[in-house]
Amino acid sequence: MNLYIETSWGSVNKYGEELCGDKVEILKKGEDTFIVLADGLGSGVKANILASLTSKIAITMLSEGAGVQDVIETMASTLPVCKERQIAYSTFSFIHIKHNGETHLVEFDNPDTVILRDGKALFLPREEYVVSGKKIRETHITLKPNDFCITFSDGVVHAGVGKLLNLGWEHKNVVEYIEKSYRKESTAFYVQNLLLQACKSLYMDAPGDDTTVAVCKIRTPDIAYVMVGPPLSAEDDEKIVNALINFNGTKIVCGGTTSQIVSRISKRELQIMLNYISPDVPPIGRIEGIDLVTEGVITLGKCYDILKRYESGSIGRDNMLNSKKDGASQLAQMLINKCTGAKFVVGRAINPAHQNPDLPISLNLKLRLVSDIAECLKRLGKTVEIEFY
Amino acid sequence: MPYKTMQIKLLNPSKSKRDLLEDAIDRYSTAFEILLREIKSILPAVLPPKTELLKLMDKNFFKCVSNLGVEPFKDALKIDLARLLAVYFSKKSSYPVTRTFDEDIMALLDGEEKISKPKLDAAFEKYQKKRPLLFCRFDEKRDYSIFQSEKGTYFAKLYLFNRKNAQNSKRYAVFPLDAAEWQQKFLNDMKSGICTPKSAELIQKKDEFYLNIRFWYPALPKHHFSAYIGIVRGINSDLYYAVSLKSGEIISTGSINVNNIYGLNKFHSLSNEIIRLAKENKAYIIMENLSTSNDNLKMKGLKVPLSVGDYNKIAFLVSYKAELAGLEIAFVSANSIFYRCTRCGNFKRANRFLKDKFICTMCGHSDNLEEIGSSNLAKTLITYKNNKIPVYYKAEENSIVFRLDILDYEVVCAKSLSAANEFCERLKNHIALNINNFSKHQQFTAKKLLGENAFSKINFIEIK
Numbered sequence: 078m079n080l081y082i083e084t085s086w087g088s089v090n091k092y093g094e095e096l097c098g099d100k101v102e103i104l105k106k107g108e109d110t111f112i113v114l115a116d117g118l119g120s121g122v123k124a125n126i127l128a129s130l131t132s133k134i135a136i137t138m139l140s141e142g143a144g145v146q147d148v149i150e151t152m153a154s155t156l157p158v159c160k161e162r163q164i165a166y167s168t169f170s171f172i173h174i175k176h177n178g179e180t181h182l183v184e185f186d187n188p189d190t191v192i193l194r195d196g197k198a199l200f201l202p203r204e205e206y207v208v209s210g211k212k213i214r215e216t217h218i219t220l221k222p223n224d225f226c227i228t229f230s231d232g233v234v235h236a237g238v239g240k241l242l243n244l245g246w247e248h249k250n251v252v253e254y255i256e257k258s259y260r261k262e263s264t265a266f267y268v269q270n271l272l273l274q275a276c277k278s279l280y281m282d283a284p285g286d287d288t289t290v291a292v293c294k295i296r297t298p299d300i301a302y303v304m305v306g307p308p309l310s311a312e313d314d315e316k317i318v319n320a321l322i323n324f325n326g327t328k329i330v331c332g333g334t335t336s337q338i339v340s341r342i343s344k345r346e347l348q349i350m351l352n353y354i355s356p357d358v359p360p361i362g363r364i365e366g367i368d369l370v371t372e373g374v375i376t377l378g379k380c381y382d383i384l385k386r387y388e389s390g391s392i393g394r395d396n397m398l399n400s401k402k403d404g405a406s407q408l409a410q411m412l413i414n415k416c417t418g419a420k421f422v423v424g425r426a427i428n429p430a431h432q433n434p435d436l437p438i439s440l441n442l443k444l445r446l447v448s449d450i451a452e453c454l455k456r457l458g459k460t461v462e463i464e465f466y
Numbered sequence: 467m468p469y470k471t472m473q474i475k476l477l478n479p480s481k482s483k484r485d486l487l488e489d490a491i492d493r494y495s496t497a498f499e500i501l502l503r504e505i506k507s508i509l510p511a512v513l514p515p516k517t518e519l520l521k522l523m524d525k526n527f528f529k530c531v532s533n534l535g536v537e538p539f540k541d542a543l544k545i546d547l548a549r550l551l552a553v554y555f556s557k558k559s560s561y562p563v564t565r566t567f568d569e570d571i572m573a574l575l576d577g578e579e580k581i582s583k584p585k586l587d588a589a590f591e592k593y594q595k596k597r598p599l600l601f602c603r604f605d606e607k608r609d610y611s612i613f614q615s616e617k618g619t620y621f622a623k624l625y626l627f628n629r630k631n632a633q634n635s636k637r638y639a640v641f642p643l644d645a646a647e648w649q650q651k652f653l654n655d656m657k658s659g660i661c662t663p664k665s666a667e668l669i670q671k672k673d674e675f676y677l678n679i680r681f682w683y684p685a686l687p688k689h690h691f692s693a694y695i696g697i698v699r700g701i702n703s704d705l706y707y708a709v710s711l712k713s714g715e716i717i718s719t720g721s722i723n724v725n726n727i728y729g730l731n732k733f734h735s736l737s738n739e740i741i742r743l744a745k746e747n748k749a750y751i752i753m754e755n756l757s758t759s760n761d762n763l764k765m766k767g768l769k770v771p772l773s774v775g776d777y778n779k780i781a782f783l784v785s786y787k788a789e790l791a792g793l794e795i796a797f798v799s800a801n802s803i804f805y806r807c808t809r810c811g812n813f814k815r816a817n818r819f820l821k822d823k824f825i826c827t828m829c830g831h832s833d834n835l836e837e838i839g840s841s842n843l844a845k846t847l848i849t850y851k852n853n854k855i856p857v858y859y860k861a862e863e864n865s866i867v868f869r870l871d872i873l874d875y876e877v878v879c880a881k882s883l884s885a886a887n888e889f890c891e892r893l894k895n896h897i898a899l900n901i902n903n904f905s906k907h908q909q910f911t912a913k914k915l916l917g918e919n920a921f922s923k924i925n926f927i928e929i930k
């Protein structure tokens with residue numbers, strides 16, 4: 078079975094620097110996922126250039142099957158040399174995950190990548206060798222669903238130096254923090270963002286170094302088929318509903334008229350659930366075999382709010398995402414925690430309920446919301462597809 | 467009513483003066499024990515009210531000690547006896563013995579029964595034991611008083627003799643006192659009427675004699691407070707404090723330390739510093755209640771300078787000093803203060819895996835543990851006391867997100883001046899629709915918010 082590799086990365090710049098000296102490149106090629114995290118020597122423009130070149134060279138060459146030795150040699154001949162110190166390099170971590178979880182990890186001078194399985198960091202023996210005078214560490218491991226692969230620049234390890242912690246919090250504490258804050262349902266984004274927030278806080282919001290985290294979560298693929306709104310042409314109704322019913326994944330219907338169409342065509346009763354009444358979000362419905370049935374535009378708008386807040390990493394969002402049971406929260410939970418991707422099937426018929434001039438909700442708004450949600454999910458490492466009817 | 471006790475030494479009494487004092491204490495102690503035995507036979511089964519008890523000790527009652535010349539101590543003996551009996555009745559242990567005499571030892575040794583070692587030890591321990599001589603009031607004409615000579619020396623005037631034994635026809639003797647700086651402060655307060663001297667005790671330690679004088683300081687009217695100051699046990703310092711405004715905003719934090727002072731003096735210095743900080747910030751003092759709960763500060767491999775016992779001693783000093791200074795003080799459960807995130811409220815043991823640092827496993831917020839603990843403590847009363855319901859809000863680009871944890875209610879309002887009003891309206895709607903689904907705890911809060919002025923019942927706290 079092909080696994081889905083959910084990825085997310087983030088950086089905070091060294092205090093006062095406009096450019097980040099760390100760079101992450103993520104490449105999905107065929108069924109393989111390649112990730113490079115490069116940390117350029119120093120900070121600012123120079124480090125940024127070093128890291129960008131390094132990550133670009135590494136990801137391009139390695140994804141094309143070049144050996145580590147070739148990559149290092151190419152870097153040595155390509156990277157500009159620092160006049161004062163006669164050295165020019167950028168440390169890097171390179172991760173190649175195949176569709177079956179087989180993973181190849183190469184590290185040059187970066188903090189050890191952490192593999193988290195069931196909330197515990199695995200000990201990975203690494204093979205060490207020298208290429209062009211550079212000590213390379215390499216390992217192979219097969220990752221399983223729900224494993225996390227967490228790699229970071231040394232700005233993470235040094236977080237808090239001279240501020241909250243005299244010596245920074247050191248690799249072993251970073252690992253312990255990752256373990257302590259482990260939640261099975263965490264997304265790659267959540268883990269990445271939390272670790273970055275912790276570093277920022279340890280640096281007392283003035284990082285002494287560029288700080289970058291990249292996280293992969295290995296997941297069993299689960300795509301959400303999200304049917305939004307009735308198709309423009311009623312002839313398409315049956316086709317779309319059948320595709321929904323037969324879809325292999327999570328099935329979601331958004332919209333009052335839409336859910337009636339699904340109910341009619343599938344000959345399954347539509348029930349309105351009144352247990353979770355909220356003044357903000359209309360009630361949800363239930364159709365046998367469908368995972369979630371919600372109202373349309375208002376729910377999507379609210380769902381987008383939740384996604385935005387989740388993405389902005391603002392506090393209390395865990396409460397907001399996981400503890401509520403209204404339609405918008407359930408939709409957001411499914412899209413973020415449960416699914417690895419989404420396929421939005423958007424009907425463009427105008428909802429008569431929204432023709433009321435007091436409710437200035439246009440079709441445009443619905444389309445806008447779907448595309449906003451899609452963009453947000455993409456940034457959160459999900460695969461997204463939109464179809465219009 | 468706050469009392470303070472001052473001990474002051476009688477300044478090098480001459481041999482003859484020492485004999486007088488020793489004799490007085492001896493007569494008092496003997497009389498006390500005899501009266502204690504005398505009253506046993508007439509005591510009712512339960513402790514009578516104090517006035518009834520004092521009535522039992524009439525003229526006749528004192529006949530048995532008429533040869534001891536204890537007339538000047540009569541009132542003191544009555545009060546002293548009543549106090550001891552009150553303790554006896556409350557403890558219901560065996561009848562007290564304060565002093566044993568030759569006859570008691572002899573009786574024990576000559577008795578028919580075999581004497582047990584503990585009984586003999588007890589009898590010897592109390593043998594000729596001296597009881598502090600109580601002077602029950604400050605009075606120039608009887609009991610005791612203190613005066614200052616023209617040269618500035620303080621003297622104690624102690625009534626020790628009856629008419630028959632009067633020395634140079636005086637029933638009292640005068641003793642110079644050794645008033646150091648600390649004692650001067652009390653005596654100055656007394657002179658200027660800030661405090662009133664109450665009872666005193668004369669005690670003997672080896673060859674020295676001391677007066678323990680109780681002063682009564684009236685409590686000042688309570689200050690209005692505009693902040694809270696939380697005081698926790700420190701890690702890198704003895705104590706750590708945080709000052710929170712009534713809104714929950716922390717305006718200052720810091721350590722409280724004293725160096726090179728130990729024991730009780732150290733505790734006094736620390737408590738004085740707490741009082742100073744509380745005054746300076748017009749703050750209500752909040753301390754950990756460590757007598758019934760635990761702050762869980764200690765952890766393997768982490769040294770904490772003050773023990774729970776030390777903290778409790780300081781807390782005791784602070785509580786009476788606060789009373790004297792007209793400051794309010796509360797002791798609250800410190801159970802979670804070192805584990806609860808001050809930013810998101812997440813409460814987990816795991817938040818403290820770095821021992822002296824705090825890193826939230828939910829939102830990543832980190833800080834020194836002392837900052838977290840003291841800030842949490844300083845804010846504890848805000849929710850209890852105000853009866854206001856905390857609503858957290860965070861301004862985002864175009865909106866303000868409000869969060870009411872108790873009802874698990876979160877809402878995004880447009881960023882405008884009326885955002886809070888909008889929130890209140892929507893909250894009321896939410897409550898009206900859901901009130902039947904709420905837990906009891908939630909309903910309590912919800913009902914408070916349903917009335918006309920929901921706004922005034924909410925404490926809006928900004929999250930940055």
Ligand SMILES: [Zn+2]
Nearest residue numbers: 807810826829
């Ligand atoms: Zn937190």
